[in-house]
Amino acid sequence: MPYARRGGRDESNYRHVTRELAVVIAGRYAGSLRVYERGHASFEYDGAYSGPSISVRMPVSGERFLDDVVRPWVEGLLPDNEAVRESMGKAAGLSGRDPYALLARYGRDCPGAVQICPPEEVAGVLSLVGSYEPVSDDEIGARLLEAQSSSAPRWVGDEESWSLGGAQGKLALARIGTGWGVCIGSAATTHILKPGVEGISLQALDEYLCMRVAARCGLPVASVSYEEFAGVPAIVVERYDRRVDAAGGVERLHQEDLCQALGYLPADKYRPTPSEVLRLLGEDRTGQSVDDFVAALFFNYLVGATDAHAKNYSIMHLAGDEFFLAPMYDVASVLPYRRLRRSPRGCAMPIGREKHFGRLAGSHIERFANNNRLDGEACRELMRGLALDVREAVREEVGESTRIDGVRILGPELERTVVANCDAMLANLARDGRSIDLSRCAVIESGSIDRAGGA
16 A cells, blocks of 8 residues: 555644745746644645646646655655665754755755755746866765765765665766766756665676666666776766756756655555556556566566666656656666575566566466456567567677676676576476476576675
8 A cells, every 4th residue: 555644634734834845847836845743744736837747646736735645755855765864964954854854955956857945945946056066086986985885875965955766875966078067056967876785796787787788678778887986886877857958958857756656655665566557657648658667577577686666667757747657777686696595586576476586487477467457478478578688688798898897707697697587487488387497496596796795
């Protein structure tokens, strides 16, 4: 069940306003976010606003949306990592547990086209008051290490005002010519830099290779590069929710992640099911979002991406309440790494009630299709075709990336285990749709890369 705060619709919780924030979407004032003395919140659109809805759960209307709808959307604009929120609050002299206070300070550049500020600062936000300050590779490297730290992670600099969701350490910067810039005020970031998860060897490289494999398979996926900053490697992700014009101007494009769109708090990101997602995406009248999600779901299974939960899928908003599935992002395989537990590993969202790598069979795909009113044979063919494509794409990507430090260690294990998973899928599909090639599971469950070191 989506989030429903106790007493969230009790009108007695909405009497005394303690804080008011303005919400700007795509450069237009959208409406007011109000916080009340018991911690509940509401949102109302400005009567003159005619842009995209801030959320599919809050379509443009004269309605006042209450806490059970507002809170999941607000929480999705901030880091999931409590330690990061605490550091943000401490730096600003605020409580890291108050999302509205954090957004009042750091909300000038949020996911999508969202900007949040106190009402008296709306004019400055609408006039795009902000600047870019050059930052050196040495500074970026030091900040990447600080963002990656589990003891005292810090993502945002003292003069910056951006916020991103997720738990993994990251920075948001703007590409300025051949260099990088820190975004001050309302200036928009254009790229996200991630050094990888602390304690998992070569994790940023793993994500880079998996994203490149998705691109080779023709799937919609964010553009990535793999770069070093004063010796600190990072995956650099070009933001698909930004558009840069020929003159260097940056336009924000509106999006929300699927936890926000379905009404789940970030802490519940593993709860939404494929069926819930597909019911939502079925509202895209083109049908393309359904097809793209099924392909992404199958791809994440084949490459062993355990973290493909609802916050790692998003939708892009258009005018008139139209939307479509955003490109894939945050795709990384666990298959090359040694298991830490004895239980089989599996994907975040089950396919026909099965999620464990190497155990998915045609019967599961048929069940998945039937439960979601999809063509079962078409789903089987899609999985078969993707397994063949992924098997070839991972070999090509690893072979062509050997110039990158770390690929000689990670690449062979990524290739071996992902190919094994694809082979098991193809073998299971070739049978009667019910038998499972359990003999391959031991190969798939465990790579030889130690999480904290090398092979």
